[in-house]
Amino acid sequence: MDLPPGCDPIPVDGIDPETNPRMAKAAGELNAWIEYLLRPETHDGPRVYRPLRSPHPSEKDTEVASRTVPDAPHEDPREYETLSVLEDFASDPGRFFRPAQAVSGINTLTIEPVYLKLVDGYLTWIREGAPVMPEGEANDTDKPQQRPAALMKYRDVTVTRINWVGMRKSWVAREDVWAHAYEGDLLDYQMRTENCLYAVAEHVIRYRAILHRAGEDILALTEALTRLCPRPAPTVESTFNLMSVVVTGIVAVATSVITGGSTGVTAAVLFASAVEMVGEAVKTTERTTTKELVLENTYHLRDAAKQYLNGVEQIEREVADALVDLTDSLRRRLDQIREARQYSRYNESQLTDKVPFYDDYRRA
């Protein structure tokens, strides 16, 4: 990206080149332009001439790419005031970067240790060398009061149930009947508890995806505004537009924490999952959740800057809304799985959500 004559990028506080190198670079370049454009008295570059005698001075502003000859009428301080092309933002140039700062600094390496712990499981995992239940048979117990099995996304793929029946083969006693009922309920409960933890992990992927998408959109707008800063902006930079997704839509996009492969099952890596999810969201979401990021190559740079600020500040608000929705979604999803986790003990009709204990079956 072109920089102002003789200028270097100016780093922006709170946007770390280690965690967000592309955003840090783009913000540094835009910051250099803003600093440059706010001080027309230090160079001969872009400026605005405002007539002092006009009843509505700002309406008669003339924006030029460079200082006109010294004896031109615009250079007469009795007739015209020379202003920055970004004069409207001179009191708070930090506004250009606050939305970027809000979504910067999110670091996959910091989040991933938690994510990877949430996707550890036992019944739902294929371990190397361990026998695996054939796909069609992987199921929870087939009891009449069972909730729809389809609700459980991650199934029991182990042969633990069969093994435990074999373990009790030599046992003929009433207790063995109770033990069988207990084992089935316990394994179902375990499988659903693992599903709960995966649901939390799926929401962590969505969290990362929301902030990633927002960061990408803000980055795109930042680079687009920087391209408009040399005045007049190149005509090829007519209007920037990019189809994107409203980040609140990401909350509802499907994702998965486990991937199947030729060697078995592994936890999908957080960042890859988040990026894949965003791609999927862009492809599949309804028109109501897609949007167009627009930045027009206007006569006055200040108008493009206003459009930029509206765009990035809206993204920041959408991120906050999406995170509120995400929090609600997590609560609702876990309520659903917990409801499906309820069961009735052997010889009892009432549903319970307590962890099965063998002693309760003996009493029943």
Place this chain on the structure above:
Amino acid sequence: MAAPENDPDKVYKLSPEHMEESIELYLDPVIQELRRIAGIYRAAHDQARAAHVEETPGWFGGEGNGHVKPAISSFLNEVTFQVSELVGDQDELVASLQNYRDMLQAHINQAVQNDLAHADQFIAIHRELDEKRFW
């Protein structure tokens, strides 16, 4: 319908050796694995909680216009709470299975005791018969 010799209402049978070996093979590794993941989930909870309380950079971005940070905080608060509940469930599942194993072991011990008692009884009867024959 179970054959009379396999009807659990009329018969009590247990092979201690078979059951003991099977527990070692099929139950103990499961308890061990569930205990392991309970520890992993607890560590996940502790890390998420610390991230929430300390507003750890990496989970949190910058201040911005003040909209995003409180939303991240609420999300992390919910994650921490939910994982805490699930850690409790996983701990109980481990305790339940350990309790089940102890019950099975008690049955094995009882069966061994019964076998020993029966053996002692047989020996006593045998001796008694021997003594009667001698006299």
